Amino acid sequence: MNYEELCFHIQNGRDSASLGLYSAARTSYGKALHLINGFLATCTDVERREQWQSAIQTINVELSTVNSITELLEDLSRSSASRNGCAVESLVFNIEENKPWPSPTNVDKKTSSVLLARSTNRKQHVTEFEKEKQKASSNKLFDVPRSGANSSGNSRRRLVNSNESTPNRPPIKKNTSAAGQKSANRPQSSEDQPVEVEKKFDSSNCDKELVEILERDIVLRNPNIHWSDIAGLTEAKNLLHEAVVLPRIMPMFFKGLRSPWRGVCMFGPPGTGKTMLAKAVATECNTTFFNVSASTLTSKYRGDSEKLVRLLFEMARFYAPSTIFIDEIDSICSRRGSESEHEASRRVKSELLIQMDGVISSNPNSAAGVLVLAATNFPWDLDEALRRRLEKRVFIPLPDASCRLEMLKLNLRDLKLADDLDLAEIAEKLEGYSGADLTNVCRDAAMMSMRQRIAGLEMDEIARLHAEDLDLPITRQDFVEALARSSKSVSQQDLDKYEKWMKEFGSI
Structure with missing residues (x-):
């Protein structure tokens, strides 16, 4: 956990x-x-x-x-x-004319006494204003509000009364330059700053349990994987940059026929970085990221799986711009019409195809800002209709020599290396290895010095060892032994099959 x-x-x-x-x-x-x-x-x-x-x-x-x-x-x-x-x-009163007022009740007496007191106070304020007006006219000065907390209320009251008594005289504006400058220099507290209200999907018309299931799969935290952490794969990075990043920077350009891509499928051998590319999209592109798998969209209750698919796309449109990443999409939307296909699975596939195509939406631009990013190791098992909706189909191949060298540097950047270790030579020996295989070789080579140091020691002796005794530089011999232990996981027949499918159905 x-x-x-x-x-x-x-x-x-x-x-x-x-x-x-x-x-x-x-x-x-x-x-x-x-x-x-x-x-x-x-x-x-x-x-x-x-x-x-x-x-x-x-x-x-x-x-x-x-x-x-x-x-x-x-x-x-x-x-x-x-x-x-x-x-x-x-507050709605119906006053009928030519009718005497009724006798006042206790409440009316209380109200009339309050009104009488207010009118008396108002007369006193008017009298004070007349006195100050005569004094100001004798001194040929304007009535400017005095500074201070005690005089602010009286000044405001005098200005109101002056407007009532002299309607032709324009109201005197209060000089707030000093106060505004003071408030500008004052640092804002946490209470003064506006609090951002989190955007919440309205589940009143939906099943709240299904909405909560999907909300748990929204990636709220940053996966902390950047483009620089992925070696090579330039074509895939450029395509994802064009599909996700550029439409947010240039929204006026991506309209009509230039609308951004709504479906991208990454296929290739296992361990080549398809899932890492999806995590980099979630980190770099600052979009709402839905990480969906077959278990998320599967329910034992009849009809709930289709509802989950529909809710998924409704929430994606609500939180747009958003990215729906479906890993191992061949397990959800395989080829239809086979003998082993169940009725429930067929309904889920149909709903997924309808939502991806946006047929049920009345607004043609509602799907804008929603990208379906899929990954699979078996592209030949995908349904033909899904293949059409995944407009871009990118082959993620095994790393070449330059990519393998860059991956070695990324994996070994925090470790000590011996002087006799030539990473270019190791990269040449790792031909045919996937990215995951190369990482396993580096991990195995990094453990060699520790294995040699604790060989033949008891548990108490191992516990007394210092970290400096175990953290030794990685040598060339460590990589030679690690290569002898680890073999590549992708066969040449599988590579030929991927390349053949890419030539027939690929779209970069």
Whole structure:
């Protein structure tokens, strides 16, 4: 279980609750409970299970508090709305002319006394203003409001009365330059700064449980993988940059026939960087990222899988610009018409094809800002209709010599290297290895010095070793032994099959 992600969701829920964003807090608490329940399903230690059960109880208490506050706010909003309606109705008076006023009640007497006191105060203010007016006219000075907290209210009151007594005289504007300059120099506190309200999908017309399932798959945290962390794959990077980044920078250009690509399929051998490219899109492009798999869109209840597909695209349009990444798409939308195909699977495929094509939408531009990014190791198993909707089909090949050298430098950048190690020579020996195979070779070579150092030692002796004794430079011999241990995972027959499909159906 990812403890950092768990702590992030719990802290995000508490921060959202303290800021009054109760819907976001409920979502974060739900994600945290989902992670803990998934861990408990595989945990066999009794003590750890008890500790996590107590943690679940604590989170449930906080979640119930947030739910009670939300219900209370909803009740208050409904009651205030009803009171406002009554107050508006009470403000409507039907005054009939030529009829005597009724005798005043106790409330009317109280109101009339208040009005009498206000009129008396007003007469006193008018008298004060007349005196000051005569004084100002004798001194040939204008009546300028005095600075200070005590005189501000009187000055404002005198200005109002002057406008009432002399309607032809223009109102005197209050000199707020000093106050404005003072407020500009004053640093803004956290209360003065506006708080961004999180955009929330309206699930009133949908099944809330299905919406929560999809919200858990929205990547809220940064995957922290950049384009510079991926060696090579220039064509794929340029295509994703054109499909995701450029439409946000130049929206006026990508219109009509130049509308951005809505479907991109990355295919190739396993371990060549297809998923890393998708994570880099989530990091670099600053879009809402939906990480979808076959388990996300599968339900045991009839009809729920189709609803999940429809809700997925509705939420993607709501949170646009967004990217829907479907890993191993061949498991969801394989070729239709086979004997082993089930009816439920066919309905899900049909709904996915309809949503990708945007047929059911009344607005032709509603799909703008939504990119479907797919990855597969078996492109020949995809349905023909899905292949048409995935407008760009990019082959992610095995790394060449320059890419392998760059990948070696990226994997070994934080480790010590011996002087006899020539990375260019190692890159030539790694021909036919995928990116994942190359990473495994580097990891195995980095472990060689530790294995040689602890050979023949007992556990107590190993525990007394210092870190400097184990962190030795990686030598050429370490890579030679690692290459003897590790073999490539992609055969030449598979490569020929990918290249043949690329020549027939590829689109860069």
